[in-house]
Amino acid sequence: MKRLVFAALFCLSLSACAQSTAPAAxxxxxxxxxxxxxxxxxxxxxxxxxxxxxxxxxxxxxxxxGKAAIPGFREVIAGGQVIWVSDDGKYLFQGDLLDIAARKDLGDEAMAKVRRQVLATLPEADRIVYAPAGATKHTVVVLTDVECGYCRKFHTDIAEYTKRGIRVEYLAFPRAGIGSPDYRKMVAVWCASDRRKALTDAKNDRAVPEKPCARSPVDMQYNAGLRMGLEGTPMILDAAGHQLGGYLPPDALLERLDAMAKDNKAG
Structure with a gap:
């Protein structure tokens, strides 16, 4: 469910509101x-x-x-959300804005563009990557948390995703916020010499030793998640920045990616 912008009346920013469903840091x-x-x-x-x-x-x-598709309105990106405000500043609405002829959700397209821009600022070297042994059919970026149940379920099947030609690139999103115990676990994972082993250990409640780290990308990735409109983990994005939802089993994710690729070719 999309967060209502009116919550901004009670929060310091729309980004801060994004944390309202997670434990307080x-x-x-x-x-x-x-x-x-x-x-x-x-x-x-x-x-x-x-x-x-x-x-x-x-x-x-x-x-x-910027200019919106609807005459007399501006399209606004704020705190990982798309809203539309009238040019005179009197009216605001939030929700799905559908282009009937193009059969597209314009809000989703706007956020996909934002996500592509944000993802371009996050180096691949800072991601934990699981690549197929053979040809890569699709690439997804998954914002994950070591404590999240569905994140753990997704990771349990990581070999099944790669077997289907899906490359998985993990980014860190500690749901409890920066500075929390969850955050410190994820910093330990991203600072480990073997990140993939450390991630698997953390998601199976095995201790990951904390050690000094010259530069942890967890803060940057967490803030990127807020800017990209993350509302829960896992958050799965395709290469174009479209959100595919939360957890999807291997076959369902492949089917969804294949269908989107087919639609893009047809469009």
């Missing part, structure tokens, strides 16, 4: 990285929309405001 947790907001000339529709959103919440983090 300790008081010493590091803050979520802020996003640099673009500037807009006074009197423009973009400026009016920005000002209207700030009236709802002075600390809302807006990533972009």
């Amino acid at each position: 300790p008081a010493a947790a590091k803050p979520v990285a802020t996003v640099k907001e673009p500037s807009f000339a006074a009197g423009t529709p973009e400026a009016r929309v920005r000002d209207a959103l700030r009236a709802l919440n002075p600390r809302i983090q807006v990533e972009s405001i």
